[in-house]
Amino acid sequence: MPISAERLKDLLHVTDASLDLVASVAEDRGDHAVERLRFRLSDGPEIRGFITRPIASRGRGPALLYAHAHGGKYDIGASELLDGRPALLDAPGPVLAREGYVTLCIEMPTFGERAGVTESAAAKAALWQGRTLFGQMLGEQAAALTWLASRGDVDTGRIGMTGISMGATLSYFLTAIDARIAAVAHLCSYADFTTLIETGAHDLHGHYLTIPGLLSETSNGEIAGLIAPRPQLICVGLDDPLTPPPAIRRAFTATAAAYDAAGKRPMLALLEEEGVGHRETETMRRAVLDFFRRHL
Template identity: 55%
Template sequence: MTPERLKELIRIPVRPRGAPTILSRESETHEDHVAERLVFDFGEGPVRGLLTRPAARLGPFPAVLYCHAHGNRYAIGASELLAGRPSLISPYGPLLAREGLVAMSVDMPTFGERSHESEGALAKALLWQGKSLFAMMLADLLSAFDHLASRDDVDAGRIAAFGLSMGATQTYFLAAIEPRIARAAHLCCYADLASLIETGAHDLHGIYMTVPGLLAETSTGRIAGMVAPRPQLICTGDHDPLTPPAAVEAAYAETLTAYREMDAADALIRLSQPETGHEETPEMRRAVLEFLNAMT
């Protein structure tokens, strides 16, 4: 599987690459960080983006493309970067700015300021048209990445992707198809999909993840393996119904094989939490910060 074939399989819409048009921009300076609100034109209507950056230090800085979660909380969207969510210890945006990193998140379709349309309605309409909601999401994230890479205050060679839950899935898919992503860290949504189908656990995922024909050609473990030899951090909880241990092991075996084939096994980091469900733990937070700070 090549990045080009994976993009074809998902049917990611072809858009002109390069920095997207910014329709508006507002900045708010805090003691230890600056927050920006941006409105982008990705070609299919306005999209809100929220960005945090260090307040006092000079760039260019390493950056994080922050993929927000789902959690059936459609109103949150990109606000997760600044306000957090129940499954996170605290918001990442101001924290990463204090660590010397720029971070940006954009509203996914049906989330945040785009929640006027329901996930189910949009996903069904797109599937009937031979498209997918997941492809639309990844296309938006690729456009967001292009904005980060174009900024004067960002080092385009040091941009990571990170996310929890839905954002985790987007993170390793995105890193698989975008070789400029320097490293990928994800929490609470890494498991072999075929194994989940066997137990019925796949139905816990949102319909946004439905990509026709995906499992006929590849798997979670092999897609995450396409990130090799770049560093990747995988965090899961054994009591998370989305990441049951057997399904995680099946995926990890394939990902590890890919890293070993690239002589990069040391770049693959795994943290399993035996008593944890679908939420970030202090150990995960420490691992993520150490992993991302390796870019600074």
């Protein structure tokens, strides 16, 4: 029997978090607006976030929670939404705003302004205390989702989530455990962990993703299957060392089975690209935009 969302939350040690807005500065960039935000987390520290949105509000509309990537570039963090990163075609925030989405990105622990603590140190401390760094990240993303849904320009029934690499992992894991996310599109991180261990590719992933006991109860494919019957787009490059083809196939078999069982197989799409490594492509970008146009 597949794992339940509640049991998965327990395994991940997802923390309860809340975000209180303490500062917001809006900027008109002509064809879109940017909001520079500062939040206070429920456990005390301030973190930064960014919103990109259309200039003119037309009432409640679609929104996206955007999770930033890792890439070993701890200095980037949430600024990825505005400035992009090497694995992306360009900055996603302005593109999504021109498409009509209110998009929020918050900074994850050990990145950007929070890089004063290393990922290794944060992951070890969490594990020694019976928690996980990934569970903390997911708890903070859930809090960001709550805040995003509270905005007057957001339709709570039309919120999606997206990201690349670590942002992709956060996106499909959070969607698996949080029914408020209506649709998810994720890039360059979908693979079966057991297969990664068998091939040695697991060591390419960050410490944040260390979850004790996870594979004794479930798999990545089953976790992504918890998203059914909601729409899900998976984009991968077949030359990406983090997502080798055997690990993609094994995961997708399990995910597709869940959609088949729900009678919603058309809601699941897999885009695989030959000769593509750990990066976004024009094909992926078009697929993601088309996906959210259809489902949000």
